[in-house]
Amino acid sequence: MKKFLASVCTAVLCASLLSGCGSGSNNNDTQEGSGSGTVYVYNWGEYIDENVIDMFEEETGIKVVYSEFEQNEDMYPVIEAGAVQYDVVCPSDYMVQKMIQNDLLAELNYDNIPNITNIDSSYLKSAEDFDPGNQYCVPYCWGTVGILYNTTMVDEPIDSWGALFDEKYSGDILMIESVRDAFGIALTYLGYSLNSTDETEIDEATELLRSQYPLVQAYVVDQVRDKMIGGEAALGVIYSGEAIYTQRENPDLEYVVPKEGSNVWIDGWVIPKNCQNKENAEAWINLMCREDIALMNFEYITYSTPNKAARELIEEPDIKNSTVAFPSQEVLDRCRTYQYLGEELENLYIEKWNEVKFQ
């Protein structure tokens, strides 16, 4: 018993020591940051040409501390807890909206971001869906959700989400392992809004997805690339940014945004309210909007850029006029952005998604 007590005491002591250290070093960091020109950047993994970071440091003399996250949901609690203070972050549309609603973001000062004029006004307009007045967010990359299909494995051109629910392709379908995207597809196919808040509509979509389960080969996100390149399946749900890469590797693959419509998503730079270096963060955003930088990033990550000046600079005509990277207005007109639906509905969607997968 005595020993047990001793070890508990040690544990408590260590814990308090550790947390002491943690907060101590944090304070130091922020002090350093505010004084001597540092910017703390928090971005998706593999979502920038790393030379750009060096160029920013060289041009502005501001030191960059760069960290990465894997998905929006990983990033959110970090910013919300505020234990680590980032100056500039790159979430997706519905997450930006959630952060605005929960009062986590600081308003941008556009005087420090003159390069905003490079961003195509139509993207700024789409961004208003989740950020009215473009007060908080500057678009960085965008894309659509669509079907990647192997032309040698289907007998007709695919143009509808219906193919994903067609028994003909049983075992040849790779469905996306992401709640909002999966329900977005089902709701759109049924003719409803992909931001549906109506429980009967959501139930109907759940039924559709449940009936799809036996036809699905696997639920994947990143693996869809390699599996489609390897000819494992005829149809796969994929983000447009990955489509260009897969087509380079396997010319039999074709990307389509189905006629019923789809999701168009925008990732953009925002500044958290508790940031310590707001002007440095705005300098960062400004550089990201510069045409040569946006071009470098586009060529490296192949996700579509909202930067019209950068698009003009693209040399390869295939890419410049690619309907995958830059779909026509007619395609975009039938695409919608996700909106943050509130915690209760978010949980409902997850619950229904579990019902689909646990059969």
Next chain:
Amino acid sequence: MSRDKKVEKKLKEELQGKKKRNNALLASPYIIWMAIFIIVPLFMIAYYGLTDKENGSFTLANIKLILDPVNLKALWLSIRLSVISTLICLLLAYPIAMILRSLNMKRSSFIVFIFILPMWMNFLLRTIAWQNILERNGILNTILSFLHLPTLNIINTSAAIILGMVYNYLPFMILPIYNVLIKIDNNVINAARDLGANGLQTLLKITLPLSLPGVISGITMVFVPSLTTFVISNILGGNKVVLIGNVIEQQFKVVNNRNAGAGLSLVLMVFVLASMALLSKYDKEAEGKSIW
């Protein structure tokens, strides 16, 4: 004379005291390690599992989540698959361990080395390799179709997950059994034969009971990681076969509800502890029997 004895006693006591202090000093890194990486995290899991996400008050709601039919199903599937793969591991490992015992030291240690060799590579990589082997246009099916044999479609099914578990955890079954088997004195077995026991009787009455501790620790070392895995089911199950580990992972990563994840982890821990308690009880009984 008596003074000398007293001095000697005193010296002895001092020496013992020093030894005790030294022991405590030597143990301190281990105690600190345990405290930081075992005890504190356990307390954190218990704390999160038993408190409400919103206001931090005490609640059993996170534990009750296990009664949700979806979660129950995942738990039941996890138990089923891990029991099956533990049994397969046992059936494969025992004969191998017996064979290893019968070989001379040099050869058996080489074979053990072969079994451990794959563990030099990361287990994630090896599981992804299995995915490439089992895939529809994977290595296995390419070979089969080249030989004009029917192809095999087990990727993204429970069978693939069981295969992954058996492959990854088989060495953890072989080694403890082998370690116990080589310690059995040959004279014991010879005595049994002398007294007229045939091969089967020797195995059932002598070798098996004596090797039970190894079998028990092997079962624990295979069953527990199989029950809690989420990576194998992710990679080889294509997210179509969802285990309780995946549900917990999702609570932490997607739903962002630590409390629910911790609550479900506590339930899973109860199952692990229960299985270990059951096994250790059986172990003791067996030891008792083997004495008589």
